[in-house]
Amino acid sequence: MDKLEQARLKINGIDRQMAELFVERMSAVREVSEYKREHGLKVVDPEREAAIIKSNLSYVPEELRGLYAEFLRDVMDVAKSYQRGAEVKGEGCITLSLGDRSYDILVKRGSLSCACSFMDLDRKVLIVTDDGVPAEYAKTIALQCAEPYIVTLEQGEKTKNLDSFRLLLCKMLENRFTRKDCVIAVGGGVIGDLAGFAASAYMRGIDFYNVPTTTLSQIDSSIGGKVAVDLDGYKNTVGAFWQPRFVLVDPDTLKTLDRRQISSGLAEAVKMSLCFDAGLFEMFESGGVDENIEEVIRRSLMIKKSVVEQDEKESGLRRVLNFGHTVGHGIETAEAGRLTHGECVGLGMLPMCSAEVRKRLAKVLTDLGMPLKTEAALSEIKSAMLHDKKSENSGVTVVRVDVPGSYRLEAMTFDSLFSELDSFYGREA
Numbered sequence: 001m002d003k004l005e006q007a008r009l010k011i012n013g014i015d016r017q018m019a020e021l022f023v024e025r026m027s028a029v030r031e032v033s034e035y036k037r038e039h040g041l042k043v044v045d046p047e048r049e050a051a052i053i054k055s056n057l058s059y060v061p062e063e064l065r066g067l068y069a070e071f072l073r074d075v076m077d078v079a080k081s082y083q084r085g086a087e088v089k090g091e092g093c094i095t096l097s098l099g100d101r102s103y104d105i106l107v108k109r110g111s112l113s114c115a116c117s118f119m120d121l122d123r124k125v126l127i128v129t130d131d132g133v134p135a136e137y138a139k140t141i142a143l144q145c146a147e148p149y150i151v152t153l154e155q156g157e158k159t160k161n162l163d164s165f166r167l168l169l170c171k172m173l174e175n176r177f178t179r180k181d182c183v184i185a186v187g188g189g190v191i192g193d194l195a196g197f198a199a200s201a202y203m204r205g206i207d208f209y210n211v212p213t214t215t216l217s218q219i220d221s222s223i224g225g226k227v228a229v230d231l232d233g234y235k236n237t238v239g240a241f242w243q244p245r246f247v248l249v250d251p252d253t254l255k256t257l258d259r260r261q262i263s264s265g266l267a268e269a270v271k272m273s274l275c276f277d278a279g280l281f282e283m284f285e286s287g288g289v290d291e292n293i294e295e296v297i298r299r300s301l302m303i304k305k306s307v308v309e310q311d312e313k314e315s316g317l318r319r320v321l322n323f324g325h326t327v328g329h330g331i332e333t334a335e336a337g338r339l340t341h342g343e344c345v346g347l348g349m350l351p352m353c354s355a356e357v358r359k360r361l362a363k364v365l366t367d368l369g370m371p372l373k374t375e376a377a378l379s380e381i382k383s384a385m386l387h388d389k390k391s392e393n394s395g396v397t398v399v400r401v402d403v404p405g406s407y408r409l410e411a412m413t414f415d416s417l418f419s420e421l422d423s424f425y426g427r428e429a
Contacts, residue, residue, distance in 0.1 A: 025075075025079070026079070029079045049073075049076055052072070052076075053069050053072050053073065056068070056072060057069060077120075093105060093106040093107070093108075094106075094107070094298070094301055094302065094305060096223060096243075096305045096308060096309065097309055098243060098308070098309065098312055101225075101243045101312075103243060103244055103245055103246050103247065104118075104246055104247070105222075105223055105246075105247040105249065105301055105305070106118060106246075106247070106248050106249060107218075107249040107251070107294060107297055107298050107301070108249070108250065109250060109251050109252045109294075110250065110252060111248055111249075111250045112137060112140050112141070112211065112248065112250040112252070112253065113140055114144075115140075115141055115144055115211070115248055116144035116145075118246055118248060119182075119184070119209050119245070119246050119248070120182070120207070120245075121141075121144050121145040121146065121182075122145075122146045123145075123146055123147065123180060123181050123182065124146070124147045124149070124175065124176075124177050124178075124181035124182075125141075125142075125145040125146075125147065125148050125149070125181065125182055125183070125184055126149050126151065126168065126171060126172055126177065126181075126182070126183045126184070126195075126198075127141055127142055127145075127148055127149065127150045127151070127184050127186055128151050128153070128168060128183065128184070128185050128186065128187070128191055128194065128195035128198070129150065129151070129152050129153070129185075129186040129187050129191060130152060130153045130154060130155045130156075130159065130187050130188075130190070130191055131152055131153070131154060131155050132155030132156075132187075132188075133155075133186060133187045133188075133191075133213055134253075134256050135152070137186050137211070137213055137253060138150050138152070138186045141184060141186060141211065149171060149175055151167070151168060151171055153167075153191070153194075155190075156190070156337070157190055157230065157235075157337070157341075158337075159190060159194070160190045160193055160194050160228075160229050160230050161229055161230055161231075162229055162231070162238070164194055164229070165194060165197060165198055165201075165229050168183075168194070168195065168198035169198055169201065169202055172198075172202050173202075177202065177203075177206070178203070179203045179204075179205075179206055180206075181206055181207075182199070182206055182207035182208065182209060182245070183195050183196075183198060183199040183202075183206065183207070183208050183209070184208075184209040184210075184211060185208070185209070185210050185211060185212075186211045186213060187211075187212075187213055187214070187217070188212065188213065188214035188216060188217045188221075189212075189214070189216055189217045189220075189221035189222075189341070192210050192212060192217055192221055192222055192227070193221070193226075193227050193228050193229065193236070193239070194227075194229060195208065195227075196208050196210070196225075196227030196242055196244065197227040197228055197229055197238075197239055197240060197242070199227075199242060200227055200240045200242030201240070205242065207245045208227075208242060208243075208244045208245060209244055209245055209246050209247070209248070210222045210223075210244045210246075210247045210248070211247075211248045211250070212247070212249060213250075213253040213254075214254070214257065214261060214265055215254060215257065215261065215262045215263075215264070215265025215266055215293075216261075216264060216265030216267075216268055216341065216342055217265070218249045218251070218254070218265070218297050219265055219266070219268050219269045219272075219296070219297055219300040219301070220265075220268040220269075220272075220300065220304060220321075221268075222244075222247050222249065223244070223247055223301060223304055223305065223308065224243075224304060224308045224318075225241045225242055225243035225244070225308070225312065226239065226241060226314075227239050227240055227241075227242050228240070233333065234333070234384070234387050235329055235332070235333070241312065241313050249297060249301075251293060251294055251297065254293070259369060260340065260369065261340070263342065263368040263369050263370055264340040264341065264342030264343055264370075265342055266284075266289060266296070266342070266368055267324075267342035267343065267345045267346045267365075267368070267370065268300065268342060268345065269284075269296050269297075269299075269300040270284055270346070270349075270361070270364060270365075270368075271321075271323050271324050271345060271349060272300050272303045272304065272321070273299075273300075273404070273405075274323065274349070274353075274357070274361070274401045274404050274405070274407075275303075275320055275321075275323050275399070275401060275405075275406070275407040276303045276306075276307075276320075276405065276407075277299060277303060277405060278403075278404040278405030279405075280296070280299050280300075281360075281364075281404045281405070282404075283295075283296070284364045284367075284368075285360065285363070285364060287367060289368075304321070307320065307321060319397060319399070319409070320399055320407055320409070322399060323349060323352065323399035323401065323407065324345040324346065324347075324348035324349035324352065324399075325345060325348060326348065326352075326385065326396055326398050326399075327347070327348035327351060327352070327381070327385065327421065328341075328344040328345040328346075328347060328348025328349070329344070329348070329384065329385070330348075330381040330382065330383075330384040330385035331344040331347050331348060331374050331376060331381055331384075332344035332384075333380070333381075333384035334374070334376035334377065334380035334381045334383075334384055335374060335376050339371065339374070342370070343370050343371055344374075346361075346365045346368075346370045346371070347371065347372070347373070347374055349361060349401075350362065350365075350372070350424075351420065351421060351424040352398055352399060352400050352401065353400070353401050353402075354400075354401070354402040354403070357401055357402065357403065357404060360404070373425075378421065378422065378425060381421070382414075382418055382421070385414070385417075386414065395411060395412055395413045395414060396411075396412060396414065396417065397409055397410065397411050397412075398410050398412055398417065
């Protein structure tokens with residue numbers, strides 16, 4: 001046996017010993033995790049970590065201390081990740097399974113104040129929010145980060161553009177962000193789309209966390225990995241698929257929203273209930289939504305999760321989630337900000353339902369305080385629909401609901417769809 005083989009055998013033996021010690025260490029880590037959870041302590045304790053590294057360097061020769069310090073930091077990173085996983089699993093969270101792109105979604109009141117228990121914030125963190133979101137939300141996250149940078153943008157769809165995208169990239173470049181750093185969105189769908197897209201592009205992709213604070217984003221847009229910006233007035237024309245590392249849904253953040261914002265977000269839950277969950281739609285019909293908002297959020301996320309797992313990049317089943325959006329996006333563009341996204345989706349669902357379902361849906365929308373008609377010109381709605389990214393050549397695939405809890409897809413030419421809209425609205429363009 002030559003020296004090389006002897007050395008390899010020796011390394012193999014050491015690796016086995018390290019494996020046994022690793023199991024012992026992670027068992028102790030789990031005990032620490034359980035203690036911290038019971039006593040409300042943070043996962044990250046930088047001062048203790050630095051002290052441990054310093055004290056252990058005396059056990060190795062001087063020429064190896066730099067490497068050993070790096071080794072210990074890696075071990076601690078693994079332990080922190082394990083602690084976070086144990087903490088999240090202990091809460092009974094939702095796991096969206098996409099292989100190596102899988103992530104957890106936690107729905108828990110008060111979770112914003114302990115975000116560092118679920119996310120790796122011991123690094124540079126770009127926190128993206130807007131001036132319509134209470135500043136305390138971003139500050140609460142920032143206080144838990146090792147090196148936070150908060151960017152507050154102007155509220156509204158107009159912010160979701162290439163200029164804002166460039167601003168975020170420049171902010172990270174200016175502060176020397178590396179591929180080991182991360183971005184957190186704290187806000188609604190606009191902020192989630194924009195921040196996620198910036199994370200997907202910076203240095204070919206860095207970690208992204210989503211902290212949705214609106215009903216719409218908590219119910220729908222915070223998961224699934226679709227990130228984008230608008231271009232020349234057309235929604236989500238430039239974007240990517242970039243899954244978050246973790247999604248934290250704290251229903252307590254909804255307390256600052258007005259009734260219109262809450263109802264607008266609930267339109268997406270109505271959409272998913274009509275396509276997949278008749279029981280959830282009946283909950284809307286009974287008027288018990290406000291008292292059961294956590295259940296509505298969770299059931300909506302379970303539907304979205306199931307669809308995304310089967311069709312991550314919208315090549316088939318995920319198109320069902322466009323129910324109400326084909327017409328709704330056209331209305332939203334034509335309304336130019338007069339109606340919310342959810343209100344436009346509600347209007348977009350109505351012509352795509354059977355007469356019986358349309359009657360029931362109209363009552364639900366009315367109970368939520370949402371409009372049943374648009375004053376926008378049909379010509380403008382049609383023009384916007386022609387530019388929608390979901391259209392293909394001379395036609396589009398629409399989602400129809402004839403009975404709550406089920407759907408069907410129908411390929412249509414624009415001519416036939418527009419003729420149907422003329423009939424539905426009782427007027428031509």
